[in-house]
């Protein structure tokens with residue numbers, strides 16, 4: 001698989017990573033497919049998808065334990081990225097950016113992951129009670145202590161400001177500029193996909209200009225862009241899509257032209273022997289947004305982990321990219 005160099009620490013990873021979240025969190029059936037999840041992680045590594053993206057919060061904790069079982073056997077083949085700063089509370093998710101907590105959480109993640117160093121440690125959410133410089137400073141100390149190789153910031157939850165006319169990630173960029181004063185940022189993780197491309201406006205160029213890597217979260221549109229979901233499918237209450245405005249039967253039907261367009265591009269590349277899927281086109285589109293971009297498609301299935309890794313070999317033509325750019329914008333928003 002093509003390799004990409006990300007961030008201040010110039011670390012190399014396979015161009016397509018693996019999002020481990022659906023193995024333990026946010027989707028129906030997580031936590032119930034442990035053995036298949038292990039096979040999915042192994043299948044990704046076998047194909048050069050070295051970046052395994054997890055978080056202490058997924059499960060909570062069980063996702064790191066699962067990834068740790070693979071790392072125990074294959075540490076040298078993997079690039080492990082985990083996250084700190086977001087906890088599962090009784091009712092809501094709770095941010096905790098206190099330096100003491102960050103230090104303890106890192107030691108606990110190292111134990112669960114069965115490793116002595118985390119390749120990329122990401123701040124999952126900022127804590128409104130703690131200046132971000134303090135949290136980031138504690139994370140930087142972990143680099144000095146040799147427990148962590150590089151630092152990243154997540155901005156997946158960014159939704160504010162649009163009503164006031166601001167771009168989605170203006171706040172993210174202000175935050176990045178603050179933490180850069182303390183210690184270099186290696187990566188930003190934010191949503192980027194064919195149907196959620198706001199990061200292209202300012203965040204991606206900001207990263208490119210500063211040598212910061214970009215981890216594209218939800219690159220398959222939570223599964224919609226793969227074309228394997230049908231409108232009216234219905235989601236269990238424990239599935240994030242049960243509350244997602246784009247996953248009502250009406251919006252899924254209204255957004256079908258996007259999947260139809262991806263399928264059209266896929267047909268131009270595949271043949272009877274080696275078919276190309278809409279999921280692979282969606283990932284190849286993300287890869288085409290810049291050499292500093294690494295998608296982390298999430299799956300708990302061996303077959304899909306292999307299929308997604310295969311997207312690294314798909315080169316979209318200028319005609320393909322123009323066609324995807326011309327697809328209708330997604331209907332259904334959080335605002």
Ligand SMILES: NC(=O)c1ccc[n+]([C@@H]2O[C@H](COP(=O)([O-])OP(=O)(O)OC[C@H]3O[C@@H](n4cnc5c(N)ncnc54)[C@H](OP(=O)(O)O)[C@@H]3O)[C@@H](O)[C@H]2O)c1
Nearest residue numbers: 019021022156217218219220221222223226297298299300
């Ligand atoms: N930093 C953050 O706050 C944050 C937030 C969200 C996500 N993320 C990261 O981004 C990663 C990706 O996000 P995501 O997993 O929510 O969304 P995603 O990658 O856009 O989509 C995942 C969904 O697509 C399905 N899928 C995957 N590959 C497929 C294929 N080839 N064909 C058909 N269906 C396929 C999965 O099914 P199965 O589950 O059944 O395999 C899952 O339901 C996460 O795993 C996580 O690492 C980070």
